[in-house]
Amino acid sequence: MVNEQRVGQGGTGPGVISPDGSPIELYLQAEARGEDQLINAAIAPRSSILELGCGTGRITRPLVALGHQVLAVDESADMVAQITETETLCSTIEDLRLDRRFDLVLMMSYLINVPDDEARQRLLDTCAWHVKPDGLVLLQQHDRQSFAQPVVREREHRRLEVSDVEQLPGDRQAATMTHTVGDQSWSQRILVQNLSEAQLVGALRASGLELMDYLTPDRGWIRARPA
Ligand SMILES: C[S@@+](CC[C@H](N)C(=O)[O-])C[C@H]1O[C@@H](n2cnc3c(N)ncnc32)[C@H](O)[C@@H]1O
Incomplete structure (x- = not known):
């Protein structure tokens, strides 16, 4: 189930994924x-x-x-x-x-x-x-700032890619965050309202x-x- 009102709007990757x-x-x-x-x-x-x-x-x-x-x-x-x-x-x-x-x-x-x-x-x-x-x-x-533009950050054996960044009306932002640890990868689409x-x-x-x-x-x- 994906609840449309959650900050996280759905994710993919190995193992169990929570509703957000x-x-x-x-x-x-x-x-x-x-x-x-x-x-x-x-x-x-x-x-x-x-x-x-x-x-x-x-x-x-x-x-x-x-x-x-x-x-x-x-x-x-x-x-x-x-x-x-x-x-x-x-x-x-x-x-x-x-x-x-x-x-x-x-x-x-x-x-x-x-x-x-x-x-x-x-x-x-x-x-x-x-x-x-x-x-x-x-x-x-x-x-x-963290969704201002696409970016890749690497730390030790972890990699975070912020991609498909969108600046939306009403001071909203969306981005896909892809975390890679070793040979496993998880992607999560995030939609936020800045306040x-x-x-x-x-x-x-x-x-x-x-x-x-x-x-x-x-x-x-x-x-x-x-x-
Ligand atoms: C991004 S994770 C972060 C977990 C933890 N706060 C941390 O920093 O490691 C967000 C968590 O919030 C939970 N969550 C999101 N919206 C929720 C809601 N409306 N009610 C209860 N749990 C919620 C999700 O199931 C998920 O486990």
Whole structure:
């Protein structure tokens, strides 16, 4: 199934592919690239964390190892099945309404850039529902520069090709990302809605959240709290 409102719009390659097109085998081989340390520096020790769209636990595992209590949520049962180190739940983010609140609600991987305003609002409503009154919401947003033009990046034995780049009306971008590791290759078509700060503030406010600041100079990491 491909849900038209997902950031990922379908993927191909070996192994199981999640509904948004994310390849499980690729994510299983991937490691954190400093995101865990960035998140850890923004929260108190032993925080309770609701991680939305956790995938195979690439960031979950390091956060648990750092002493945090993580509930990892993903709509793909195959993804969450890979996580044995902490509590997990298979659910769409939009439909999640737990009777629990968390010090941190984490929604990374550009899910906020879903190209549908209503879908984005539902994601943010879930973030707002689950954050404690004095808690934080951390969101990771897409960097338009990464889809500015076709590019190939190589690091150790991994290769990432960004191709078929399209600049679309309404500040949307689309590109095909092809990851190659050894002799295995996965392609995923990605469609994103870039957000101006005014759009971001408006979307947060509509869910009862307010923008605090950005964790990184490129504004890729957004810190918000209950308004
Ligand atoms: C690109 S992967 C990234 C996984 C993880 N955040 C990471 O950085 O390694 C995105 C994940 O979000 C999940 N996902 C996307 N949209 C979702 C939704 N609306 N509800 C629940 N899970 C979703 C996908 O199944 C996938 O596992």
